[in-house]
Amino acid sequence: MASLRSFVRRxxxxxxxxxxxxxxxxPGEVVGFLGPNGAGKTTTLKMLSGLLHPTGGEVDVxxxxxxxxxxxxxxxxxxxxxxxxxxxxxxxAIDSYELNRAIYRVPRDDFRRTLDELTELLELGxxxxxxxxxxxxxxxxxxxxxxxxxxxxxxLFLDEPTIGLDVTMQRRIRGFIAEYNRRHGATVLLxxxxxxxxxxxxxxxxVIHHGRLLFDGNLADLVKRFSPHKTIVxxxxxxxxxxxxxxxxxxxxxxxxxxxxxxVVTAEEGRVTxxxxxxxxxxxxxxLLASMPxxxxxxxxxxxxxxxxxxxxxxxxxxxxxxERAPVAxx
Amino acid sequence: xxxxxxxxxxxxxVTFAVQLEYRASLAIWLIGTILEPxxxxxxxSTVARAQGGQVGGFAPEDFAAYFIVTMLVNQWTFTWIxxxxxxxxxxxxxxxxLLRPLHPIxxxxxxxxxxxxxxxxxxxxxxxxxxxAFGARxxxxxxxxxxxxxxxxxxxxxxxxxxxxxxLAAFWTTRVFAINEMYFLASLFLSGQxxxxxxxxxxxxxxxxxxxxxxxxxxxxELILGRLTPEQAGVGLAVQALWLVISLGSMTVIWREGIKxxxxxxx
Numbered sequence: 385m386a387s388l389r390s391f392v393r394r395x396x397x398x399x400x401x402x403x404x405x406x407x408x409x410x411p412g413e414v415v416g417f418l419g420p421n422g423a424g425k426t427t428t429l430k431m432l433s434g435l436l437h438p439t440g441g442e443v444d445v446x447x448x449x450x451x452x453x454x455x456x457x458x459x460x461x462x463x464x465x466x467x468x469x470x471x472x473x474x475x476x477a478i479d480s481y482e483l484n485r486a487i488y489r490v491p492r493d494d495f496r497r498t499l500d501e502l503t504e505l506l507e508l509g510x511x512x513x514x515x516x517x518x519x520x521x522x523x524x525x526x527x528x529x530x531x532x533x534x535x536x537x538x539x540l541f542l543d544e545p546t547i548g549l550d551v552t553m554q555r556r557i558r559g560f561i562a563e564y565n566r567r568h569g570a571t572v573l574l575x576x577x578x579x580x581x582x583x584x585x586x587x588x589x590x591v592i593h594h595g596r597l598l599f600d601g602n603l604a605d606l607v608k609r610f611s612p613h614k615t616i617v618x619x620x621x622x623x624x625x626x627x628x629x630x631x632x633x634x635x636x637x638x639x640x641x642x643x644x645x646x647x648v649v650t651a652e653e654g655r656v657t658x659x660x661x662x663x664x665x666x667x668x669x670x671x672l673l674a675s676m677p678x679x680x681x682x683x684x685x686x687x688x689x690x691x692x693x694x695x696x697x698x699x700x701x702x703x704x705x706x707x708e709r710a711p712v713a714x715x
Numbered sequence: 716x717x718x719x720x721x722x723x724x725x726x727x728x729v730t731f732a733v734q735l736e737y738r739a740s741l742a743i744w745l746i747g748t749i750l751e752p753x754x755x756x757x758x759x760s761t762v763a764r765a766q767g768g769q770v771g772g773f774a775p776e777d778f779a780a781y782f783i784v785t786m787l788v789n790q791w792t793f794t795w796i797x798x799x800x801x802x803x804x805x806x807x808x809x810x811x812x813l814l815r816p817l818h819p820i821x822x823x824x825x826x827x828x829x830x831x832x833x834x835x836x837x838x839x840x841x842x843x844x845x846x847x848a849f850g851a852r853x854x855x856x857x858x859x860x861x862x863x864x865x866x867x868x869x870x871x872x873x874x875x876x877x878x879x880x881x882x883l884a885a886f887w888t889t890r891v892f893a894i895n896e897m898y899f900l901a902s903l904f905l906s907g908q909x910x911x912x913x914x915x916x917x918x919x920x921x922x923x924x925x926x927x928x929x930x931x932x933x934x935x936x937e938l939i940l941g942r943l944t945p946e947q948a949g950v951g952l953a954v955q956a957l958w959l960v961i962s963l964g965s966m967t968v969i970w971r972e973g974i975k976x977x978x979x980x981x982x
Contacts, residue, residue, distance in 0.1 A: 434813070435810055451975075453814075455817075458816040461814075462814075463810075465810075468807065468811070470811035472729060472733060474733050474737070475729060475736065480729070483725040483729050484815075486721040486722040486725035487722050487815050487816065487817045488815070489718045489721070515736075
C-alpha cells in the first residue's frame with residue numbers, strides 16, 4: 385500500500401548529509417576522516433573532489449573551488465574509492481594507464497618514471513599486463529591506486545582504500561600511502577573503517593557524525609578526551625589461581641576478588657583486565673601492587689575502536705547543542 | 716590540440732581492444748545492422764513490383780540503392796550514448812570520468828569513431844555485396860559526393876549532441892528509457908529509415924522537416940544518391956549547420972545545469 389501511495393504521490397524530504405563542517409588541512413598532512421556509516425564522510429570527499437555541488441558553504445582546495453572542476457585542479461588531485469573502479473574491465477590495466485597518461489597530459493618520460501616507481505612500491509609486477517577482470521580484489525585495488533596516482537597528484541582523497549582486502553594487502557596499501565606521502569609531500573585525506581589504517585597513517589583525525597563535526601585534533605587527544613577510562617592489565621604469580629584456578633566469573637580469579645579495584649573486563653589464566661576511571665589510575669595501581677601478588681602490570685589506553693564507539697555514542701557536543709537552540713540558516 | 720589528439724588516439728586503442736574482446740556481440744550487432752535495411756528493401760521492392768514496377772517514383776533497384784545507402788549513413792552517424800548514460804549516472808560510473816581533466820564527451824566521440832571504423836570494414840563490403848545482389852541503381856554526382864562528406868560530419872556531430880542532450884535527462888530522472896524509446900521510434904519513421912520520406916503522408920513529411928530527423932539521415936542519403944539539386948544541397952547543409960548549433964547550445968546548457976544535480980550515487 386505504501387509503495388502504491390508513493391507511486392501516485394511522490395513526496396521528498398530534504399536530508400542534510402553534511403551540515404556546517406569546517407576544517408583546514410596543511411600541505412603534506414595525512415588526516416583521518418572518521419565516522420560511522422552514513423555520517424557524511426563520502427559526501428564530504430565528493431564535495432572536496434568536485435563531484436558534488438553543495439547547496440551552501442565554501443570549499444577551497446589548492447586555491448580552487450572543487451566543483452568548478454577546473455582542469456588545473458583536476459590535474460593536481462585524485463579520488464580513490466575502495467568500492468569503485470575506473471579501470472576498463474576487459475583489457476590490461478596498462479592500456480587504461482596509457483589513456484590516463486594522455487588525458488592528464490603526462491610527459492612520456494615522467495609517466496615511465498612514475499609507473500616504475502608505483503610498480504616497485506605496490507609490487508605490481510606483471511599484473512598490469514593481465515585483463516583487469518582476471519585480477520583478485522586486492523590485485524585490482526593495487527592497480528586502481530596506481531591508476532589514480534600516475535599524474536602525481538598533490539592531494540589524495542582516499543575513501544576506504546583498503547575495504548574488503550586481506551590483512552597483508554591492507555598493510556601493503558597502508559605502507560604505500562605512508563611512503564607516497566613521505567616521498568612527494570602529498571596531502572592525504574583518508575576514510576577507513578579499519579582503525580589500523582588510521583593509527584598507522586594519521587596523526588590527526590576529524591570525526592563526523594550525522595553530518596556534523598564532533599572532533600578535530602590529534603589521535604592521542606581524541607583518546608584522552610573521549611575515553612575517561614584506562615585499562616589496567618595485571619598478571620599474577622602462580623599461587624594466585626594460576627592455570628588451575630576456576631577463573632572468570634564475577635570478577636574473581638581463584639580466591640581473589642578484583643571487582644573492588646574497578647570494572648573487571650576479563651579475568652582468566654592468571655591475567656586480569658580492569659577498566660578504571662582515568663583519575664583513579666595511579667591510586668588503583670598502588671593498591672593493586674600493595675595487596676595482590678602481581679608479577680606484571682601494564683596501564684593502557686583502551687583500543688581505539690572502543691574510543692571511537694564512545695565518540696559516536698556521545699552525540700553532539702555542547703556548542704552544537706547551542707546551535708540547535710538558535711538555528712542558523714545554512715544557505 | 717596535440718594533447719586532445721593524443722587522448723583520442725589512446726581511446727582508439729582502448730575501444731579497439733575492448734571491441735575485439737567482444738567479437739561475438741559485435742558480430743551480432745552487425746547482423747542486426749545489416750538485416751534491418753535488407754528487410755525493408757525486400758518488402759518495398761515487392762510492393763513496387765506488385766504495383767507495376769514503381770512506388771512514388773522508386774523502382775526496385777532504386778529502393779535497393781536507397782536502403783543500402785541509408786544503412787551506411789545510419790551506421791556512420793548513429794549514437795548509443797542514451798543506453799549507457801542512464802546507467803553511468805544511476806550507478807555512479809560517471810564519477811571517474813568527471814574527475815579527469817577532459818570532458819567525458821571527448822572519449823565518447825573517440826570511442827564512437829573507433830567503433831565505426833572497425834564496423835565499416837564489414838558493413839562496407841556487405842553494402843557492395845547487397846548492391847550487386849539486388850541490382851541497386853546508383854546515379855551519383857561527383858559534386859554531391861564531395862558535399863556528402865561535410866553533410867555526414869554534420870549529421871554525426873548533431874546526432875551525437877542530440878543523443879547527449881536527451882541522455883542528460885538522466886540527471887533529473889534516472890529512468891530515461893521511455894524518452895529514448897520515443898526518440899528512436901520517431902527517428903525510425905521520420906528520418907527515412909523505414910521508407911523514403913517522399914512516400915510518407917504530408918503531415919509526417921512536414922514533421923520530419925521541422926524536426927532534425929530529415930536533415931541527419933534522409934538529407935545525406937538523398938545527396939549521395941544524386942537526387943538533390945545544388946540549391947537543395949545548399950539549403951540542406953545550412954539547416955544541418957543550424958541544428959548543430961542548436962544541439963550544441965542545448966547540450967552545453969543542460970550539461971551545466973544537470974551536473975549540479977549529479978548526486979554521484981554510491982559512486
